[in-house]
Amino acid sequence: xxxxxxxxxxxxxxxxxxxxxxLAPGLLALLATFILPMAWLFRxxxxxxxxxxxxxxxTLTHYLAAVTDPFYWRVALNTLTLGVAVSFFAVLLGYPxxxxxxxxQSRWRGxxxxxxxxxxxxxxxxxxxxWMVILGDRGVVNGSLQALSLIDTPLRLSxxxxxxxxxxxxxxxxxxxxxxLAGFGRLSTQLEEAxxxxxxNRLRVFWRIILPLSxxxxxxxxxLVFVMAISSFVTPRLMGGGRVFxxxxxxxxxxxxxxxxxxxxxxxxxxxxxxxxxxVIYQRALRRLEE
Amino acid sequence: xxDSHVIVEHLVKTYPGASAPSVDDVGFSLPRxxxxxxxxxxxxxxxxxxxxxxxxVAPSSGSIRLNGREISQIPVHKRNMGMVFQAYALFPxxxxxxNIAFGxxxxxxxxxxxxxxxxxxxxLVKLTGLGDRxxxxxxxxxQQRCAIARSLVIEPELxxxxxPLSNLDAKxxxxxxxxxxxxxxxxxxxxxxxxxxxxxxxxxxDRLAVMSAGKLEQIGSPREIFDxxxxxFVASFIGAGNFLTGQTTGRGEAQVEGVGAVRFVGxxxxxxxxxxxxxxxxxxxxxxxxxxxxxxxGRVENxxxxxQLMSITVAAQGVRLQADIPTHAGALPERGQQVTxxxxxxxxxxxGAEASPPMDPAI
Amino acid sequence: MxxxxxxxxxxxxxxxxxxxQEEINVIGFSGVFADNYQRxxxxxxxxxxxxxxxxxxxxxxxxxxxxxxxxxxxNPTIDVALxxxxxxxxxxxxxxxxxxxxxxxxxLAHQPDWARINGDRTIAFSQDNLAILYNxxxxxxxxxxxxxxxxxxxxxxxxxxxGDTRGVILLPILTxxxxxxxxxxxxxxxxxxxxxxxxxxxxxxxxxxxxVVQSGEVDLSICWNGRSQYLHDTQDGIIGVAAxxxxxxxxxxxxxxxxxxxxxxxxxxxxxxxxxAEAQTAFAEQSFYGPVNTQVELDPEVAQRIYxxxxxxxxxxxxxxxxxAERYARWIQRINREVIAVN
Numbered sequence: 001x002x003x004x005x006x007x008x009x010x011x012x013x014x015x016x017x018x019x020x021x022x023l024a025p026g027l028l029a030l031l032a033t034f035i036l037p038m039a040w041l042f043r044x045x046x047x048x049x050x051x052x053x054x055x056x057x058x059t060l061t062h063y064l065a066a067v068t069d070p071f072y073w074r075v076a077l078n079t080l081t082l083g084v085a086v087s088f089f090a091v092l093l094g095y096p097x098x099x100x101x102x103x104x105q106s107r108w109r110g111x112x113x114x115x116x117x118x119x120x121x122x123x124x125x126x127x128x129x130x131w132m133v134i135l136g137d138r139g140v141v142n143g144s145l146q147a148l149s150l151i152d153t154p155l156r157l158s159x160x161x162x163x164x165x166x167x168x169x170x171x172x173x174x175x176x177x178x179x180x181l182a183g184f185g186r187l188s189t190q191l192e193e194a195x196x197x198x199x200x201n202r203l204r205v206f207w208r209i210i211l212p213l214s215x216x217x218x219x220x221x222x223x224l225v226f227v228m229a230i231s232s233f234v235t236p237r238l239m240g241g242g243r244v245f246x247x248x249x250x251x252x253x254x255x256x257x258x259x260x261x262x263x264x265x266x267x268x269x270x271x272x273x274x275x276x277x278x279x280v281i282y283q284r285a286l287r288r289l290e291e
Numbered sequence: 292x293x294d295s296h297v298i299v300e301h302l303v304k305t306y307p308g309a310s311a312p313s314v315d316d317v318g319f320s321l322p323r324x325x326x327x328x329x330x331x332x333x334x335x336x337x338x339x340x341x342x343x344x345x346x347x348v349a350p351s352s353g354s355i356r357l358n359g360r361e362i363s364q365i366p367v368h369k370r371n372m373g374m375v376f377q378a379y380a381l382f383p384x385x386x387x388x389x390n391i392a393f394g395x396x397x398x399x400x401x402x403x404x405x406x407x408x409x410x411x412x413x414x415l416v417k418l419t420g421l422g423d424r425x426x427x428x429x430x431x432x433x434q435q436r437c438a439i440a441r442s443l444v445i446e447p448e449l450x451x452x453x454x455p456l457s458n459l460d461a462k463x464x465x466x467x468x469x470x471x472x473x474x475x476x477x478x479x480x481x482x483x484x485x486x487x488x489x490x491x492x493x494x495x496x497d498r499l500a501v502m503s504a505g506k507l508e509q510i511g512s513p514r515e516i517f518d519x520x521x522x523x524f525v526a527s528f529i530g531a532g533n534f535l536t537g538q539t540t541g542r543g544e545a546q547v548e549g550v551g552a553v554r555f556v557g558x559x560x561x562x563x564x565x566x567x568x569x570x571x572x573x574x575x576x577x578x579x580x581x582x583x584x585x586x587x588x589g590r591v592e593n594x595x596x597x598x599q600l601m602s603i604t605v606a607a608q609g610v611r612l613q614a615d616i617p618t619h620a621g622a623l624p625e626r627g628q629q630v631t632x633x634x635x636x637x638x639x640x641x642x643g644a645e646a647s648p649p650m651d652p653a654i
Numbered sequence: 655m656x657x658x659x660x661x662x663x664x665x666x667x668x669x670x671x672x673x674x675q676e677e678i679n680v681i682g683f684s685g686v687f688a689d690n691y692q693r694x695x696x697x698x699x700x701x702x703x704x705x706x707x708x709x710x711x712x713x714x715x716x717x718x719x720x721x722x723x724x725x726x727x728x729n730p731t732i733d734v735a736l737x738x739x740x741x742x743x744x745x746x747x748x749x750x751x752x753x754x755x756x757x758x759x760x761x762l763a764h765q766p767d768w769a770r771i772n773g774d775r776t777i778a779f780s781q782d783n784l785a786i787l788y789n790x791x792x793x794x795x796x797x798x799x800x801x802x803x804x805x806x807x808x809x810x811x812x813x814x815x816x817g818d819t820r821g822v823i824l825l826p827i828l829t830x831x832x833x834x835x836x837x838x839x840x841x842x843x844x845x846x847x848x849x850x851x852x853x854x855x856x857x858x859x860x861x862x863x864x865x866v867v868q869s870g871e872v873d874l875s876i877c878w879n880g881r882s883q884y885l886h887d888t889q890d891g892i893i894g895v896a897a898x899x900x901x902x903x904x905x906x907x908x909x910x911x912x913x914x915x916x917x918x919x920x921x922x923x924x925x926x927x928x929x930x931a932e933a934q935t936a937f938a939e940q941s942f943y944g945p946v947n948t949q950v951e952l953d954p955e956v957a958q959r960i961y962x963x964x965x966x967x968x969x970x971x972x973x974x975x976x977x978x979a980e981r982y983a984r985w986i987q988r989i990n991r992e993v994i995a996v997n
Contacts, residue, residue, distance in 0.1 A: 186383055186384075188380070190376050190378060190380040191380050191382060193345075193347050193367075193374075193376070193380065194374065194376060194380035194381075194382075195382070195393070196347075196367040196368045197345060197346075197347075197367060197368070197370075197372060197373070197374045197442075198368075198373075198393050198394035198397055198441070198442075198445065199368050199369075199371075199394055199397030199398055199445070200368055200393075200397050201366075201368050204397065208393075209382060212384045213383070213384055
């Protein structure tokens with residue numbers, strides 16, 4: 001008796017060819033815009049000449065400089081600190097908003113979600129300038145405080161890492177909210193009702209049910225914001241007053257001011273390694289949580 | 292009825308912006324240890340009723356008394372009721388044992404005692420030894436047992452179940468139906484459950500409340516509901532039925548168009564219009580031409596074999612009657628055949644009649 | 655060929671050569687510089703040399719130009735590059751520029767020694783002095799000395815981007831003011847920077863060092879003289895330029911012939927004109943960039959606007975650019991780490 005063929009047999013040869021043809025445009029685009037530039041970056045980081053990826057020999061001096069120079073350790077530390085601070089506050093401030101949006105039954109839910117994410121419609125540069133106006137020495141905050149006679153001289157809120165952090169938190173918060181919203185899938189009002197019926201008051205429902213179940217969303221949001229914060233360049237540059245030395249600004253300086261492309265490439269690779277490690281750690285934590 | 296465990300009076304719920312109340316002046320009482328079924332079609336308000344008793348929805352007006360004490364102002368987490376949700380609502384991040392222990396934790400029960408109680412609860416629902424499993428590792432039936440255990444371990448005043456059998460397949464449904472009943476009997480907990488399935492309601496409940504469009508149509512024992520429907524809705528919702536409309540011509544007799552005189556049992560004003568209900572299984576095949584009351588002769592239009600019985604549709608004198616004939620009784624009718632059906636007057640129910648004492652001791 | 659056709663052939667050939675149009679591509683700075691250069695150097699050149707067309711391609715900055723030249727290295731379409739001196743020296747390390755031929759560029763003889771760099775591969779043609787800008791509305795007494803920057807009355811009121819060429823130029827200036835020699839040590843310069851560092855509001859003014867003075871966000875900023883003079887003229891004089899008495903050093907722009915250019919002859923003709931006194935004078939008068947050609951004589955008013963007071967003009971300095979180029983990255987590092995990072 002003939003049995004029907006199982007679906008686990010590999011696709012016929014012409015199907016595989018067709019598959020390749022359909023994937024080709026995407027693959028080519030990926031090659032041109034991502035793989036090749038990354039390969040050049042990698043090559044450039046080892047170059048000993050100003051021609052970077054287009055010539056020169058091979059050397060490890062740039063990596064050695066990046067890894068042994070205490071200034072770059074400080075830069076790396078600044079970067080990671082900025083990343084942690086920004087993701088902490090972005091998640092802290094974004095969590096109530098995301099939670100509300102996930103649980104609300106209001107018919108304005110879609111509109112409110114769009115509003116929460118609307119800042120992303122404006123470029124980060126424009127929003128950063130907005131923060132310069134708000135936090136500047138003669139900005140909105142200082143102006144109001146002085147008008148209320150609460151301070152005499154303006155508070156230094158911008159042109160330092162405080163300003164850069166505040167601006168980054170606001171700029172990246174919509175990403176945190178979006179990520180958390182997506183990650184709140186396991187929450188449901190029925191679970192909260194069940195907990196309440198079992199004797200849990202609002203606080204305990206939050207602490208024992210809502211918070212543990214929203215943890216995957218929180219971690220995803222934190223990771224997303226962290227990665228964006230440590231690779232950020234525009235906001236630390238504009239809000240930092242030249243005082244905020246993070247990997248993003250250092251790479252930019254090496255590439256455009258001192259024109260040391262190989263060093264800039266090496267620093268970029270270091271940044272890449274840094275946040276790849278963070279992603280790996282995060283994956284492990286998430287896997288353990290979902291068990 | 293002051294010794295009733297649960298008394299609900301004039302309960303109303305109107306949602307803001309709605310044109311009509313979801314629950315419209317419903318009241319009932321439930322003695323301790325009994326199981327009440329709230330039965331009705333989708334949207335009849337039965338779930339809203341349950342949620343108001345649970346405290347998840349605030350009533351617009353009316354009162355809910357438990358042990359004589361008004362509870363409608365008491366917050367959810369202080370009502371000491373157990374609820375089994377339709378989708379179980381088990382906490383995915385906790386194990387089976389932790390789920391069951393949750394209510395005990397909230398009540399500050401000491402760890403050793405919690406462990407003991409959880410173990411007994413697992414035994415009660417036949418999930419012994421599965422305490423360490425994750426919720427996702429349980430089958431549908433096991434999840435439900437876990438949900439039941441979770442609500443019972445806290446020894447609640449009242450057990451509420453929202454469509455407990457809807458999510459189960461047919462075989463599991465029968466199994467769980469018996470089990471839930473057995474657990475409820477064993478623990479003696481007063482229970483209210485919501486269902487749209489009349490078989491469930493009839494077989495599990497001590498008391499049945501039929502609801503429609505927010506109103507309580509009829510409340511009574513399953514037998515009363517089935518045999519003596521008070522309203523058209525109840526009569527047509529519960530069980531299959533043949534309806535005959537006629538005008539009374541005397542005591543226990545009405546003239547039905549086409550069919551002629553029909554004898555029934557029940558009080559009705561002379562000359563008034565009545566609706567009569569004849570259950571299909573009460574119609575029997577008789578010899579043509581044999582004398583007697585309530586004879587309906589006609590041609591068999593359709594025949595459906597159902598194993599234990601056969602449903603036949605007979606066009607009899609302008610009325611279409613459905614009869615369920617037991618299949619063990621000799622020759623079975625065929626389509627096109629001329630037959631005569633008959634029904635005893637005691638089995639012709641006047642819809643809306645008062646509940647009468649049991650008719651047939653053999654039943 | 656029959657003899658009687660020979661004169662006709664020669665005539666035609668001569669006419670043909672005379673009519674052959676050559677195009678050269680010049681890449682240089684954008685904005686006002688481009689406008690001025692087009693008007694004051696390119697157009698007069700094209701008028702004098704109708705057979706050569708000059709296409710000017712603006713670039714955002716020297717780093718971008720270098721990037722473009724690196725990419726084109728094997729098959730260049732650019733013939734002439736106007737580029738910052740330090741970037742030019744870097745480019746020479748990669749062999750991107752060709753040495754100029756003294757015969758093709760006779761004006762080389764009129765350039766000072768310091769301006770002929772890397773074996774005539776890079777020739778300086780203008781200097782834009784570092785100056786102190788002040789807001790004429792908020793600053794009643796304009797600064798006169800570099801040391802005025804450290805005055806406590808300017809606390810939090812200075813903007814200075816020093817993590818680039820500006821810092822590299824300021825260090826020798828401040829070292830000199832402190833009595834030192836930049837070739838020996840720039841420690842005095844670092845110290846002097848640290849003296850006024852507490853007054854600095856931002857080490858990276860946004861959008862640039864001119865706008866922050868114009869808006870009144872800061873009182874002083876350290877910036878380039880050429881653009882400042884232009885803004886002074888066009889923005890109702892809100893921006894004032896103070897050229898300190900101790901003199902200054904100019905950001906030096908260079909003109910370079912690309913190695914492998916297809917039109918090297920025409921390019922050198924152009925370079926020769928650009929380095930000539932006529933072009934240099936015209937450009938200096940309009941752009942307020944200091945000329946380099948030694949034959950140029952400036953009107954006193956123009957000189958004032960380029961270098962400052964006669965005292966400052968006397969004190970004007972130049973740098974040994976190849977020497978500085980070697981230390982460029984290191985100096986910027988020192989500024990970043992020893993001044994900015996601690997302030």
